[in-house]
Structures are given as structure tokens and as C-alpha cells.
Amino acid sequence: MIYTVKKVKLIAEQLRKFSTADSWVVVGQFVNLKFWLDEVKSAIKALDQHNLRFDKMYESRKKWIELHGIEIPDHCPICLGICELGSGTRKPHLPKKSPETKSDKKESKIELINSSYHFLLRCYNVKTFKRRRITR
Ligand SMILES: [Zn+2]
Numbered sequence: 001m002i003y004t005v006k007k008v009k010l011i012a013e014q015l016r017k018f019s020t021a022d023s024w025v026v027v028g029q030f031v032n033l034k035f036w037l038d039e040v041k042s043a044i045k046a047l048d049q050h051n052l053r054f055d056k057m058y059e060s061r062k063k064w065i066e067l068h069g070i071e072i073p074d075h076c077p078i079c080l081g082i083c084e085l086g087s088g089t090r091k092p093h094l095p096k097k098s099p100e101t102k103s104d105k106k107e108s109k110i111e112l113i114n115s116s117y118h119f120l121l122r123c124y125n126v127k128t129f130k131r132r133r134i135t136r
Contacts, residue, residue: 002101004050008043008108012115015040019118023126029119030128040116047105058095065091 001009015036018029029036064070071089073082 001104002050004043004046005101005104005108008047008112011036011039011043012108012112015112015115015119019115019122021122026122026126027128030123030126033123036119037116040112043112044109047109050101050105054095054097061092062094065094 018026021029070092072092074086074088074090075081076083076085078085
């Protein structure tokens with residue numbers, strides 16, 4: 001699982017805990033609402049910009065390997081080590097986008113949005129803020 005998804009899931013899990021916590025716990029987190037909403041916005045932005053960062057990383061690695069002629073030992077297909085049966089050297093593999101990453105990103109984003117909603121709903125139900133502040 002990529003770093004960005006781990007971060008999103010961590011924040012989602014934290015907010016999910018708050019949404020079922022006792023009222024005094026919720027109040028203690030509500031006073032830090034701006035912090036939590038900033039965390040959510042930052043995590044969603046990181047998710048949405050993942051492909052851009054990946055492409056930049058991929059291109060920089062590829063250029064570096066080519067520019068410096070980097071080669072690493074090729075492992076033997078039988079013992080998976082370095083021995084006389086290996087084919088010598090090869091260029092390092094470049095990172096690949098896994099199909100799971102795309103679904104992980106989508107699912108974790110939904111999870112985060114739902115957790116945020118339930119946390120805000122819990123704050124409302126605990127009456128941490130007055131109705132008129134919401135409708136403004
Ligand atoms: Zn071998």
C-alpha cells in the first residue's frame with residue numbers, strides 16, 4: 001500500500017473513532033476542528049496529485065539511470081541469487097503503477113469523506129456548535 005493511501009486511512013480511522021466516542025472526547029476534538037479538516041484536505045490533495053508525483057519520480061529515476069549508466073547484477077532465475085547462471089548485469093527496474101493502487105486510492109478517499117461526515121455529524125449531535133453557525 002502506498003504512503004498516500006496509508007496516510008488517508010490513518011486519518012479516516014482517527015475520525016471514525018471520534019464519531020463513536022463519548023461526548024467529552026468529541027468536544028475535545030471539536031475544538032481542534034480546523035486542524036482535522038486541514039488534515040482531511042491535505043490528504044485528499046495528496047491522493048489527487050499522486051499520479052503527477054509518480055510520473056515525476058518515474059522520469060527522474062529513468063533519466064538518472066540512463067545519465068549515469070547504472071547497472072545492477074542480474075539474478076539467476078534458478079537460485080535467485082548472483083551466480084554464473086545469471087545473465088550479467090541489467091538496468092534497475094523502474095517503478096510500476098499497480099492496479100491495486102488505483103482502487104486503494106478511490107476506496108480510501110470514500111472512506112475519508114465518510115469518516116469526516118460522521119465526525120461532523122457526531123459533533124452536531126453532541127451540540128458542540130450552534131445551528132446558526134452551520135446555516136451561515
Ligand atoms: Zn544460480
